[in-house]
Amino acid sequence: KNEVEQSPQNLTAQEGEFITINCSYSVGISALHWLQQHPGGGIVSLFMLSSGKKKHGRLIATINIQEKHSSLHITASHPRDSAVYICAVNNDKIIFGKGTRLHILP
């Protein structure tokens, strides 16, 4: 069993829809990251959080330490949000989820 599990693996939605991507982990962590990877490979760090909730523009990330679960939400989704979203946790070293491939249709 992977130490970091993401769901769904793939997600297609219409422009404007509210998107939720989930991440569950089974190890103790000091922080959790949400990363965005566009075609071509470039990775951008969206959030790093160890408790509560963070918001940046249309993106919201939450984490529940007791339940070992985090969610990434995208409000008013747009085709430019199409990318792979990766959850990663700090556990002395960084462990990655397999990613969620998001496709927003215009």
Place this chain on the structure above:
Amino acid sequence: KAGVTQTPRYLIKTRGQQVTLSCSPISGHRSVSWYQQTPGQGLQFLFEYFSETQRNKGNFPGRFSGRQFSNSRSEMNVSTLELGDSALYLCASSLLPSGVVGAQETQYFGPGTRLLVL
């Protein structure tokens, strides 16, 4: 401030050869981590360097090695290349290393080096 740079961006090698990849972190960042990304395995941690010392190493064979210089630039080397080493190799830099209690360091990723082994 310039971002993380990696050279070369693309590389083609043949089995048995060795390769050296370079990563220049953001100015002032002393921690550099290396990752391998393949379609089958996704992103996997290779190693992390801080102040010229390797702090952590992932589950990769000894053919994979790295080092960090006094200016924080880092290199990784893969010897005796195998077809399965074909991947995107990413490095990321941060001020402090991961796992430091109380530290919440964002990692900044470079564009990656795409290695093809024939």
